[in-house]
Amino acid sequence: MSRRRRGWLWAVAVVAAVAVTIGGASITGVAVLTAIAQGSPYGSEATGDGSSTGADAWEDDVTTRLSTAMQQNDRAAFVAAGDGRVAQHLAAIWDETKKLGWTLGVAESTDATGSVQLAFNMQLGGFHAVAADDGTGLGGELLATFVYDATITGTGPHSKLTTLDAVADMPWDRGEQIAVARGEHVALFADADEAALAEDRIPEAEAAAEDVLARPEWAGSTARLDGFVTYVTEDDQDFHAAYGPDMADGVAGFCLFDYRPTRWTAEQVPGLASGPYPGGGLAVLGPDGLLDEDGYVFAHEFAHYLQNAYAPAPLTADGAKGDDRAFSEGYAEAVAADYADASAELFTTREVRRTVLDGDVADAVSAAAFDDSARVDTAYLTAGSYFYFLDQQHADYRALLTTDGSTPFVTEVDAVMPPGLRIADWQTWMASQ
Structure with a gap:
């Protein structure tokens, strides 16, 4: 499918x-289910569904201001990019994702104005996920991505986000707070009312993480992966929402990968991995993936996460990803x-x-x-x-x-x-x- x-x-x-x-x-x-990144639609040449053309439309646009706010750890500037309810949504995104410990982040959109897709890219969990370089010049920190359908009204310094709807809902998109439990190599987060679930599954997830990280086939790689971030829930509706519409029945878990940033590079944002490869991962386990405590589904998802850092499959010449x-x-x-x-x-x-x-x-x-x-x-x-x-x-x-x-x-x-x-x-x- x-x-x-x-x-x-x-x-x-x-x-x-x-x-x-x-x-x-x-x-x-x-x-389990795996979402695989495709050729990025982002960048200063994109025209998306909006009316902007050329580099001038991106001068001090709202996406640039969001990205700058993330790089400068400026919550007020981040929230100020939205009007009304959108500002409240941005505040929730900031406050809850900060609980996952990100310090490196950027924002990109498919256009500078009009109906766009907007991506927030974040280094989650306090873990390093460094892409293999191997002479490609594409090494650097891999960032997880949260994608939104948005409307940008106005242009340049006068532009604002006036609508913001998650493509796939995380707790903060539903107005919920999160609880985070940590091991040495895992960070599990859940809705606040499922805080005990995240805490209880740390031993299982940690054991799987230690085993997967020790896999011998990656010895000698220039990549580095310290740990895995996973959203866990026993609520089937929330689990389906985290994937988005049209998810098949009976799914135990999935791992989300998206684009690496293309508008921003390591020259502009030190340490950032960019280029025509998938970005960082985020695992999600739902009720069926949490039925047993054998770590099987955690290990499966962590293997995807690991492969994506150590041996990312390149995008094809036309910017697509094979299936x-x-x-x-x-x-x-x-x-x-x-x-x-x-x-x-x-x-x-x-x-x-x-x-x-x-x-x-x-x-x-x-x-x-x-x-x-x-x-x-x-x-x-x-x-x-x-x-x-x-x-x-x-x-x-x-x-x-x-x-x-x-x-x-x-x-x-x-x-x-x-x-x-x-x-x-x-x-x-x-x-x-």
Whole structure:
């Protein structure tokens, strides 16, 4: 399932559940939902739906003032960018997100006036998420993004935000305060009336975070990730609101990625990561993701978070992002299963073996399979079993994780991976299990 909102394409993977009994305990492998960034619509050349053209329209515009206020930690200037109720909304955004400890932040919009999309980019949780540079010049702090549909009235220094509506509601967009619980490598936040939930799940989330951060495949990378920020809720309505409209039923959790800033660069904002790659992440776990305390869903989402920092998949030449979820979801499922000591049980089941050995693997991990509620469980586990195979071979597969998703999984595996680690080798290995 995919949906497009004026320049935003969200690639969605629906939940699957596969129950396995291990040592008397029931482990449920849940395939979760991931929103993937596309080519950024932001920047001084954008015209959006407004009437501005050229650089002059951005002179002291409201988005620039918002961004400056964030960089200078000036709450009053931030709130003053809006009129009436919008000012109250901006105050809530500032006050509640500040509880998550951001110090680096910028704002960008698709235009300087008129109907726009506005993004607030923030370094959340007090954690460093530094993008891998590897000679690209694109290193720097990755910022999480909150997106709003907005109206900018007026131009230049006279411009104001006159409407502001969240594309996906966080608690502050619903007029709620948040409570934050912290571990060494996690920051969990919840609506204030669910403060105990955030506190209670810290041990589970912390254990998953420590395991995921220790993954050996990223050794030697120039990237750095200190921890993970996650919104948790047992309220299904709030969980759906955090994703936005059209979320599928039965989803356990998701991880949001959006654009890196493009209007602002590290030259203007020291330490900022910009360029044609996804930005920072934010995990969200809902009621189904919190049913058990085995950390499986936390580990799955943290794996997405980790991959995005250490091996961000580049945008394609036309500014789009491919939609082959077998790469990212297979990796995340393999990481979560490894954390739960459930890999052999999940990835060598009769159905997975039949699919790998006798079925059409390309079809089993296709976008259509991930979108089909009757096939999505097999899609996740089949893709995950390939990464489990790679882990068993102690293989270096980082190059596979940086694919832009425009080439089908089976084709890309055979093109990128060396002999011994290709589809036929996986099938031979599966036959021996």
